Amino acid sequence: MTGLLPVEFLDTAGITFAAHPPPALTPRERVEVDRLWQETRAGNPAAFDGPIAAALGVDRPRAGELVVRWAPATYRMRALRRLRPPGRVPGSLYVTALVPTEGGILIGRGSPGTAHPGCWTLPGGTVEPPPPGEDLDIAGLRRHAVRELLEETGTRLPAGELRLWALTRSRRFGSLGFHFACPAAAEALVRRRHATLAGTRTAPAPETPPELDALAFVTSPDEATDLGPTADYLPQLLGRYFDSR
Structure with missing residues (x-):
């Protein structure tokens, strides 16, 4: 793994999903996962063991x-990252x-109550399994991206205005x-x-601040990394985005 970049880019053509x-x-492992989740809750009472697509x-x-092979799970399953070798962790x-804006690409910093406080990322979030009887597909992921953008930044966009621009895979856990690219x-x-x-969010309920407590607009990967720690994918993704302009 030495010398490899944190994520790799996969082809976005012909994507289907298999549950x-x-x-x-x-x-x-069950005992340890439950114990580690209680530790997480003790450190962050706002942590929620919600559904995720692994x-x-x-x-x-x-x-x-x-x-894309996926399975329904919950957040506590991430504790397996502390129990198994990376290649055996979902x-x-x-x-x-x-x-994009005239000042650069929008990124945000995770607030203290999030899974990655202080980390700069693009607006977004973990995908949830679809409702019973429905299939996971790109249209559903697009709607999820729209919802995350609204919840984290207040920006509302029609789902049809987003297009899948890149697919990345983490070299460590395979995330x-x-x-999705949005209009300017x-x-x-x-x-x-x-x-x-x-x-x-803060006036009536200060215990639940916005997921992004600060915004920045960057025109290069270096501008993003100069702000502080970033999501593993961010420098590479920004580099590819700006190289394609």
């Missing part, structure tokens, strides 16, 4: 096709939104990031909407 059962745990891997049955499916927005408007969101 699988959740990963099996040994009795010892990434089990990808298959390429033929040229131009990519099958990753996450997550979405992000690339919002899959579906990155005015920086001042984005800042104003986020400020309004922050005001409505």
Whole structure:
């Protein structure tokens, strides 16, 4: 693994999804996962063991096709990262939104109550399994990216205006990031909407601040990394984005 970049880019053509059962745990792992989750809750009472779609891997049955294997799980399953070698740990499916402005690409800093406080990322979040009877698909991921963008920044966009721009896979746990490009927005408007969101979230309920407690607009990967720690995918993704302009 030495010398490899944190994430690799996968082809976005011909993506389909195949649901699988959740990963099996040994009795010892069940006990440890529950114990580690209680530790997490003790350190962050706002932590919620909500549903997530775990990434089990990808298959390429033929040229131009990519099958994403996934399974329903909950956040506490991430404790397996402390119990198993990286190659045996399910990753996450997550979405992000690339919002260009005249000042640069929008990124945000995770607030203290989030899973990665102080970390700069694109707006986005972990994907949840679809409702019973529905299939996971790109349209659903697009809607999820729209929802995350609204919840984290106050920016509302029609789902049809987003397009899948890149797919990344983490080299450590195999997490899959579906990155959607958005139409250009005015920086001042984005800042104003986020400020309004922050005001409505903090005034009546200061214990639940916005997930992003600060915004920045960057024009290069270096500008992002100069701000502080970033999500593993961010420098590479920004580098590819700006190289393509």
